[in-house]
Amino acid sequence: xxxxxxxxxxxxxxxxxxxxxxxxxxxxxxxxGFEVVEASDGEEGLSLFREQPPSIVLLDVMMPGMDGWExxxxxxxxxxxxxxxxxxxxxxxxxxxxFRLGVDDYITKPFSLAELGARLRAVLTRTAGQxxxxxxxxxxxxxxxxxxxxxxxxxxxxxDLTPTEFRLxxxxxxxxGQAVAQADLxxxxxxxxxxxxxxxxxxxIWFLRQKIEIDPDNPQRLLTVRGFGYRxxx
Numbered sequence: 001x002x003x004x005x006x007x008x009x010x011x012x013x014x015x016x017x018x019x020x021x022x023x024x025x026x027x028x029x030x031x032x033g034f035e036v037v038e039a040s041d042g043e044e045g046l047s048l049f050r051e052q053p054p055s056i057v058l059l060d061v062m063m064p065g066m067d068g069w070e071x072x073x074x075x076x077x078x079x080x081x082x083x084x085x086x087x088x089x090x091x092x093x094x095x096x097x098x099f100r101l102g103v104d105d106y107i108t109k110p111f112s113l114a115e116l117g118a119r120l121r122a123v124l125t126r127t128a129g130q131x132x133x134x135x136x137x138x139x140x141x142x143x144x145x146x147x148x149x150x151x152x153x154x155x156x157x158x159x160d161l162t163p164t165e166f167r168l169x170x171x172x173x174x175x176x177g178q179a180v181a182q183a184d185l186x187x188x189x190x191x192x193x194x195x196x197x198x199x200x201x202x203x204x205i206w207f208l209r210q211k212i213e214i215d216p217d218n219p220q221r222l223l224t225v226r227g228f229g230y231r232x233x234x
Contacts (some may be wrong), residue, residue, distance in 0.1 A: 010124060011035040013054035015045035015071065016086065017063045028113045030068060042066030046074055056124060058116075059103075061087035072101045076190060079163045082127045084119060086111075102190075117189065138173045141221065141234045143212060145173040159211050164189050164204055169212075172222070172232035179225040207232060 012034050016022050019040070026036045036106055037052050039045035041063055050059070057075065061068035082104040104123045107116065137146040143155045150166060152159045161169065171188040172180055186201055207226075209216040225230045 010055040011037060011052065012120075013037045013039065013049060013057045013062075014047065014070075015039045015057065016040065016060035017041055018060065021060070021086075025113075025116065028116075031119070042068070042071040045071055046078075049075060049078065049081075053079070056082045056084065056120065058086055059085050061085055066182075069097070069101065072103060073190075076102050077164055080167075082123045083125060105167075138170075138176075140173045140176045141233055143169075143173065143221070143232075145170050153213055161211065162207075165208055167203075168204055169208060171231075172230060176232055176234045179231045180229050182229040185229060 013027050013030075014022055014025055015038075016025075017040055022038045022040070025056060026038055029036045037048050037054060039048050043066055045057075045059070059068045059071060059075075062069075068085060068087070072085070075081065075083060083102070084105045084107060085103050086107050086109060088109045104127065105119050107119055136148060137144055139145075142155045146152070147170060152161055152166065152169060165188045168185055171185055182201060186198075189201070189204065199227065205222065206216070209219050209222055212221055213219045221233050222234060225231050
């Protein structure tokens, strides 16, 4: 058995209905210094994700009840945590579906622990590098969007935004005073993981207005560009 090289302080959430697989992967990760949290189905995985936010998720696709596709979609609503899919499926269509969901890698069963370790390290290193590259802030009027810290302030006061709200606002803040197409906002917020997200986008725009507008019913910062998308005013 090959040992996996751990990245200090990393917690891995393993979601798989196969007990033997969880045992094998979990023991290998723990022996290498990772903290491991295990779930036997999608619902339990989502619950543990909220209670003990992991550094990365190893997610089986074929599970009874809520499958890995649905779990991944819900995870993307909650956070940008890296996700590696574990699956016996090998078709290109399935892999493309996974990447459209915003997964970071895709491992086909059976796999070696050496391969798993290499992919884990690569994803953790890449996503850490992306966070470093994004360690900059954008100022749009009284709003400050800090990409590195993933924080937003309004007139110096911190706003409590969900990950989806943050992604939408960051996308708009990157183009101050410019109209951003609805399709681009949907892709940024959900990664194209749904077929119909127009109503979801409108709902989240409404949420954002409750937090950044003096009068949400008469918005002055986050404006609708009829028939196209939205614009964030400086």
